[in-house]
Amino acid sequence: MARFTELETYDVRFPTxxxxxxxxxxxxxxxxxxxxxxxxxxxGDGLEGHGFAFTIGxxxxxxxxxxxxxxxxxxxxxxxxxxxxxxxxxxxxxxxSQLRWLGPEKGVMHMAIGAVVNxxxxxxxxxxxxxxxxxxxxxxxxxxxxxIDFRYxxxxxxxxxxxxxxxxxxxxxxxxxxxxxxxGYPAYTTTPGWLGYDDAKLVRLCHEAVAEGxxxxxxxxxxxxxxxxxxxxxxxxxxxPDIRIAIDANQRWDVPDAIRWIEALAPYDVWWVExxxxxxxxxxxxxxxxxxxxxxxxxxxxxxxRVVFKQMxxxxxxAVLQLDSARVAGVNENVAILxxxxxxxxxxxxxAGGVGLCELVxxxxxxxxxxxxxxxxxxxxxxxxHLHEHFLDPVVIRAGHYVAPVKPGFGAEMDVETxxxxxxxxxxxxxxxxxxxx
Amino acid sequence: MARFTELETYDVRFPTxxxxxxxxxxxxxxxxxxxxxxxxxxxGDGLEGHGFAFTIGxxxxxxxxxxxxxxxxxxxxxxxxxxxxxxxxxxxxxxxSQLRWLGPEKGVMHMAIGAVVNxxxxxxxxxxxxxxxxxxxxxxxxxxxxxIDFRYxxxxxxxxxxxxxxxxxxxxxxxxxxxxxxxGYPAYTTTPGWLGYDDAKLVRLCHEAVAEGxxxxxxxxxxxxxxxxxxxxxxxxxxxPDIRIAIDANQRWDVPDAIRWIEALAPYDVWWVExxxxxxxxxxxxxxxxxxxxxxxxxxxxxxxRVVFKQMxxxxxxAVLQLDSARVAGVNENVAILxxxxxxxxxxxxxAGGVGLCELVxxxxxxxxxxxxxxxxxxxxxxxxHLHEHFLDPVVIRAGHYVAPVKPGFGAEMDVETxxxxxxxxxxxxxxxxxxxx
Numbered sequence: 001m002a003r004f005t006e007l008e009t010y011d012v013r014f015p016t017x018x019x020x021x022x023x024x025x026x027x028x029x030x031x032x033x034x035x036x037x038x039x040x041x042x043x044g045d046g047l048e049g050h051g052f053a054f055t056i057g058x059x060x061x062x063x064x065x066x067x068x069x070x071x072x073x074x075x076x077x078x079x080x081x082x083x084x085x086x087x088x089x090x091x092x093x094x095x096x097s098q099l100r101w102l103g104p105e106k107g108v109m110h111m112a113i114g115a116v117v118n119x120x121x122x123x124x125x126x127x128x129x130x131x132x133x134x135x136x137x138x139x140x141x142x143x144x145x146x147x148i149d150f151r152y153x154x155x156x157x158x159x160x161x162x163x164x165x166x167x168x169x170x171x172x173x174x175x176x177x178x179x180x181x182x183x184g185y186p187a188y189t190t191t192p193g194w195l196g197y198d199d200a201k202l203v204r205l206c207h208e209a210v211a212e213g214x215x216x217x218x219x220x221x222x223x224x225x226x227x228x229x230x231x232x233x234x235x236x237x238x239x240x241p242d243i244r245i246a247i248d249a250n251q252r253w254d255v256p257d258a259i260r261w262i263e264a265l266a267p268y269d270v271w272w273v274e275x276x277x278x279x280x281x282x283x284x285x286x287x288x289x290x291x292x293x294x295x296x297x298x299x300x301x302x303x304x305x306r307v308v309f310k311q312m313x314x315x316x317x318x319a320v321l322q323l324d325s326a327r328v329a330g331v332n333e334n335v336a337i338l339x340x341x342x343x344x345x346x347x348x349x350x351x352a353g354g355v356g357l358c359e360l361v362x363x364x365x366x367x368x369x370x371x372x373x374x375x376x377x378x379x380x381x382x383x384x385x386h387l388h389e390h391f392l393d394p395v396v397i398r399a400g401h402y403v404a405p406v407k408p409g410f411g412a413e414m415d416v417e418t419x420x421x422x423x424x425x426x427x428x429x430x431x432x433x434x435x436x437x438x
Numbered sequence: 439m440a441r442f443t444e445l446e447t448y449d450v451r452f453p454t455x456x457x458x459x460x461x462x463x464x465x466x467x468x469x470x471x472x473x474x475x476x477x478x479x480x481x482g483d484g485l486e487g488h489g490f491a492f493t494i495g496x497x498x499x500x501x502x503x504x505x506x507x508x509x510x511x512x513x514x515x516x517x518x519x520x521x522x523x524x525x526x527x528x529x530x531x532x533x534x535s536q537l538r539w540l541g542p543e544k545g546v547m548h549m550a551i552g553a554v555v556n557x558x559x560x561x562x563x564x565x566x567x568x569x570x571x572x573x574x575x576x577x578x579x580x581x582x583x584x585x586i587d588f589r590y591x592x593x594x595x596x597x598x599x600x601x602x603x604x605x606x607x608x609x610x611x612x613x614x615x616x617x618x619x620x621x622g623y624p625a626y627t628t629t630p631g632w633l634g635y636d637d638a639k640l641v642r643l644c645h646e647a648v649a650e651g652x653x654x655x656x657x658x659x660x661x662x663x664x665x666x667x668x669x670x671x672x673x674x675x676x677x678x679p680d681i682r683i684a685i686d687a688n689q690r691w692d693v694p695d696a697i698r699w700i701e702a703l704a705p706y707d708v709w710w711v712e713x714x715x716x717x718x719x720x721x722x723x724x725x726x727x728x729x730x731x732x733x734x735x736x737x738x739x740x741x742x743x744r745v746v747f748k749q750m751x752x753x754x755x756x757a758v759l760q761l762d763s764a765r766v767a768g769v770n771e772n773v774a775i776l777x778x779x780x781x782x783x784x785x786x787x788x789x790a791g792g793v794g795l796c797e798l799v800x801x802x803x804x805x806x807x808x809x810x811x812x813x814x815x816x817x818x819x820x821x822x823x824h825l826h827e828h829f830l831d832p833v834v835i836r837a838g839h840y841v842a843p844v845k846p847g848f849g850a851e852m853d854v855e856t857x858x859x860x861x862x863x864x865x866x867x868x869x870x871x872x873x874x875x876x
Contacts, residue, residue, distance in 0.1 A: 028535050057536035058507065059547060065503040066546065069496065097466050098495035104689070104717070104740060107545020108504065109497060152716040155693035155725065251542070255593035278590040279542070280745040282720060283752050287593065302542060307718040314721055 002043035002079040007071045007116075010036040011064045012414070013057060013424040014355060014387060015433060024195050025222030026250040031057035032355045032387060033424070035064040035112070036414065039119050041079050047126045050413040051119025053111040054326045054354045060424065066112035069099065074116060083124045087147045090117055090332040094149065106304035110329055117330025118360065122410035132331070132410045133366035137173070141166035144371070148336045156310045162339045169374040176370050184401030185365055186376055187383040188216035188246070190353060192235070195220045199234055206238035213400035216244035216271065216380055222252035225261055232268040244271035251275045251302070255284045259291045272296040272320050279303050285317035296320050301327065301351035306336045313344040322382075324351040325360035334364050338372045347377070353384035358395045359411035362402045390418040440481035440517040445509045445554075448474040449502045450852070451495060451862040452793060452825060453871060462633050463660035464688040469495035470793045470825060471862070473502040473550070474852065477557050479517050485564045488851040489557025491549040492764045492792045498862065504550035507537065512554060521562045525585045528555055528770040532587065544742035548767055555768025556798065560848035570769070570848045571804035575611070579604035582809070586774045594748045600777045607812040614808050622839030623803055624814055625821040626654035626684070628791060630673070633658045637672055644676035651838035654682035654709065654818055660690035663699055670706040682709035684736070689713045693722045697729045710734040710758050717741050723755035734758050739765065739789035744774045751782040760820075762789045763798035772802050776810045785815070791822035796833045797849035800840045828856040 017029040033056060039049035053063050073093055082089050093113045094105060102109040125132045136144070145162050189212075192205030202219075209217050219235055221228040228247075235245055247270055253261060258276035273295060277284045279302035289297040300322030303309055312318045321341045323334050341348045350365055352358040358381070365381050373379070381402055388394035392413045396403040405411055421428045455467040471494060477487035491501050511531055520527050531551045532543060540547040563570045574582070583600050627650075630643035640657075647655050657673055659666040666685075673683055685708055691699060696714035703711075711733060715722045717740035727735040738760030741747055750756045759779045761772050779786045788803055790796040796819070803819050811817070819840055826832035830851045834841040843849055859866045 026535065026538070030536065030539075055536075056539045058534065059504075059537045059540045062500065062504045062507050062546065063540060066497075066500045069500050096496065097464065098468065098493070099497045100464070101468075101494045102497045102501060102546050102549075106718070106742060108500065108540050108547055109545060111540075150692075152692060152719060152722070155722060254588075254590060278745045280544070280743065281590060281749065283749045284590070284593060284745075304544060305718065307716045307722075311719065311721045 002041050004039055004074050004077050004079060004082070005042050006038075006040035007067075007074050008038045008040070009064050009067050010034075010419050011060050011424045012036050012419060012422045013060055013430070014422055015429065016386070017057070024220040024248065024250040025252040033057055033060040034355055034414070035060050035067055035115060036419065037067050037115055037119055039074065039123060041123075043079055045127070047123060049119035049121075049123030049126075051115045051117070051122060051410070052326065052356060052412060053115040054357055056354075063108055063111060066108045067115055070112060070116050082120065083127065086120065086124070086332060087149070089120065090147070090329065091149055093117065094329055105307070105329070110305060111327060114326055114328055114330040114333070117332060118326070118410060118412060121331045122412050126409045129408050131363060131405045131408060133363040133370070133404070136331070136335070136363070136367040137177070137370040141170075144335060147332045148339070149332070152307045153310060153336065153340070156314055157340050157343050161343060165339055165342045166371060169371050172374065173370050176374065180366055180369060180404050184398060184403045185362060185369065186380045187214065187397055187400055187402050188218060188244070188380040189214045190218045190248075190382055190384050192217050193219035193248075195223055199231065202231060203234055203238045206235050210239050210243060214243070215400060216246065218246040218248055218274070218382070220250065221247045221265070222249035222261070225264060228261070228265060232265050236268045241269070245269065246272045246274060246298070248274040249276050251278055253277050255281075255287050258288050262288070262292045262295060266292070266295055270295050272298040274298040274322065275302070280308070282308065282311040282315050282317050285312060286315040289317055289319065298322050298349065300324060304328070306333050306340065309337050310340055313340055313346060319346065321346050321348045322351045323348055323361070323364065325357055325364060331364070338364065338368045342373050347379045348373070349380050350382060352382040353386065355387045356391060356412055356414070358383060358388070358402075359391055359393070362395060362405065363410060366404055390414050440479050442477055442512050442515050442517060442520070443480050444476075444478035445505075445512050446476045446478070447502050447505050448472075448857050449498050449862045450474050450857060450860045451498055451868070452860055453867065454824070455495070462658040462686065462688040463690040465494055471495055471498040472793055472852070473498050473505055473553060474857065475505050475553055475557055477512065477561060479561075481517055483565070485561060487557035487561030487564075489553045489555070489560060489848070490764065490794060490850060491553040492795055494792075501546055501549060504546045505553055508550055508554050520558065521565065524558065524562070524770060525587070527558065528585070528767065529587055531555065532767055543745070543767070548743060549765060552764055552766055552768040552771070555770060556764070556848060556850065559769045560850050564847045567846050569801060569843045569846060571801040571808070571842070574769070574773070574801070574805040575615070575808040579608075582773060585770045586777070587770070590745045591748060591774065591778070594752055595778050595781050599781060603777055603780050604809060607809050610812065611808050614812065618804055618807060618842050622836060622841045623800060623807065624818045625652065625835055625838055625840050626656060626682070626818040627652045628656045628686075628820055628822045630655050631657035631686075633661055637669065640669060641672055641676045644673050648677050648681055652681070653838060654684060656684040656686055656712070656820070658688065659685045659703065660687035660699070663702060666699070666703060670703050674706045679707070683707065684710045684712060686712035687714050689716055689740070691715050693719075693725050696726050700726070700730045700733060704730070704733055708733050710736040712736040712760065713740070718746070720746065720749040720753050720755050723750060724753040727755055727757065736760050736787065738762060741765070743767070744771050744778065747775050748778055751778055751784060757784065759784050759786045760789045761786055761799070761802065763795055763802060769802070776802065776806045780811050785817045786811070787818050788820060790820040791824065793825045794829060794850060794852070796821060796826070796840075797829055797831070800833060800843065801848060804842055828852050
């Protein structure tokens with residue numbers, strides 16, 4: 001009987017603050033980082049499960065310690081039994097009565113569970129010889145519902161309602177899969193719009209985005225209104241009237257500020273406004289959404305769990321749901337969130353970027369297209385062209401679409417050299433930087 | 439010029455799971471723990487700042503690592519400048535652009551900030567030669583408002599509104615302080631009602647609580663409805679009709695379950711129902727509150743920050759606000775929460791118990807009485823008689839009231855022997871337990 005034998009962690013950081021990639025109104029100098037883990041077994045097949053939580057630098061050691069705290073929840077488990085009951089495995093982590101106090105179901109401990117859960121999904125897909133999107137989409141509706149913990153959801157979504165949504169999406173699945181493999185899944189790009197870029201770079205990158213086939217771009221806003229108006233005008237002139245422009249305030253505003261600021265930018269045709277205020281503020285988002293309609297409110301990259309997403313949907317607080325592959329407790333919780341979004345008829349446009357988030361989240365959107373919403377209408381996955389070179393199976397973008405990955409697994413596996421060289425604080429890259437600064 | 443010179447941490451755990459003290463429907467076997475820190479300076483006065491985050495066992499190492507991650511935010515700071523701008527100090531921790539990603543403002547990282555902030559308040563009060571409640575209450579309204587970060591609050595509470603609340607409470611403060619010193623602050627007891635206790639122990643402890651002068655007790659519920667009905671009946675018979683009985687479900691229910699369960703217990707006269715569902719579920723609490731009125735909904739011990747409390751108040755989701763001294767980011771954030779509660783006219787009845795939570799939180803309620811709400815009507819602090827013997831200045835309960843502490847500081851300082859003997863995993867107590875189990 002094969003068992004999980006090892007959970008190994010790495011504190012991996014990239015010195016992205018040296019240029020201004022990834023800069024926005026709240027995150028001024030991120031060092032994109034991963035609290036990374038590898039799960040090993042004694043199955044003798046050489047397969048490993050890789051997963052990570054994404055952070056932006058300081059505190060990645062705390063995030064790594066939280067993953068370490070889960071070692072005894074995994075090592076020693078029966079491999080087949082665990083992979084055969086991924087819903088039960090999820091609950092065994094999230095419902096640990098002592099660890100639960102550290103959240104519950106939020107922040108460092110919840111992201112650590114997400115990293116471990118995603119690593120187990122990576123291994124499950126490798127053992128099945130398929131990518132995660134395919135593993136998920138080929139499950140029966142009953143199996144999919146079995147992945148989900150409905151605790152705190154039944155006032156909005158019951159298991160029976162989830163089953164009905166999944167059954168309704170069954171017809172046409174083979175045709176959609178063929179289309180997906182042919183065309184890929186629509187993407188939009190955040191590359192032009194980082195706050196740290198000057199106007200000339202913004203305009204040049206806008207032109208490039210359109211030339212590459214993107215039909216939506218995104219600008220970071222929220223530091224200075226006059227700057228934002230100028231940058232929005234330049235971007236609109238560069239891309240023309242037919243390309244969608246979303247804006248992203250990264251939680252910068254209070255509710256009254258948000259409404260005033262968005263109204264000032266609306267004349268340039270804003271497709272959505274992202275994270276206008278605190279990600280915890282369901283009622284605040286609802287107030288903003290009502291005030292700025294028909295401009296859409298989008299949020300989700302910092303929404304801590306399914307309970308907050310549930311309320312965002314119940315309150316009409318968002319028109320675009322931006323789940324993140326590594327913020328909540330992994331695949332299982334994101335399947336619940338996809339079903340909640342389908343129940344409320346809200347399109348899911350995932351957050352990505354950082355390091356490895358594009359690689360992971362594409363699987364969730366592709367599963368959504370095949371087995372949940374059955375649609376790509378008004379649905380796009382964020383794309384940022386940073387740090388993909390560190391992965392064994394990096395995302396491929398073609399004509400503004402994510403090409404469906406075909407390699408087995410979750411796409412979360414980093415190069416061995418990256419895990420060594422970028423390890424913090426002792427890896428080669430950080431040693432060299434320390435020397436330079438001395 | 440004096441500076442902070444040292445931040446020392448201790449992972450301290452008490453093996454409380456060996457008996458069933460502290461058992462409830464979600465926390466079945468807690469080992470009450472503290473991720474504890476000591477701040478030292480080179481001021482030469484021998485004074486230290488002590489603070490901690492409370493957890494219930496596993497993960498206390500992660501919580502301790504999060505406090506360690508804040509060392510560079512404190513060590514080296516100018517002591518006088520820091521104590522002279524505690525609002526600015528708070529922001530320097532909470533707004534760290536990289537650490538913020540780990541929340542934001544929730545979970546492990548936010549509790550770590552709370553521990554550090556509270557340790558600085560302990561030191562500030564010791565240097566001023568007064569208890570924290572007195573230090574706070576003697577500040578001017580402008581100084582108190584200066585402690586608060588109003589980000590994400592201004593749609594519910596502006597700085598001007600906060601000033602008005604504080605000014606309105608100025609008349610009569612000296613008389614209230616005299617009353618407080620004479621009578622203390624009302625308490626209620628959770629001691630009789632832990633789920634792990636048998637009926638005979640429940641009844642005996644109910645009688646004792648009344649004899650000791652308590653006018654309110656609390657029962658843990660939520661594991662089994664028939665058991666709860668029986669225990670509620672026994673408790674009501676034991677205490678008579680004039681003693682308030684609150685019940686506490688510790689997040690056990692979904693919204694429909696909560697309504698059904700509370701209705702079954704209501705005939706025994708429930709004063710409040712605590713944590714009926716997820717602490718993240720503002721809208722769920724509001725639905726329950728509406729359905730079970732006039733029974734009160736209480737929540738707060740797991741409410742992650744001021745933004746969620748704001749919404750609970752805006753939505754009419756709670757009738758009793760149960761702030762916790764060590765869940766949010768320390769004194770500053772709790773002052774904001776007290777002002778929000780005052781704005782909405784909701785009484786604050788803090789969560790306490792665990793280890794050291796009674797010692798800390800009494801200061802906040804006493805400050806509220808003197809300088810914010812100006813009232814003790816329908817206000818009680820939770821009291822649990824566990825683990826007080828480990829503190830240098832333990833709480834004193836007299837005739838169902840917390841006696842106002844007079845020693846300088848926050849009451850958060852543990853005995854040196856406790857910090858040594860209960861350190862995990864190497865302290866004497868844990869070494870002995872390990873040997874016993876071998």
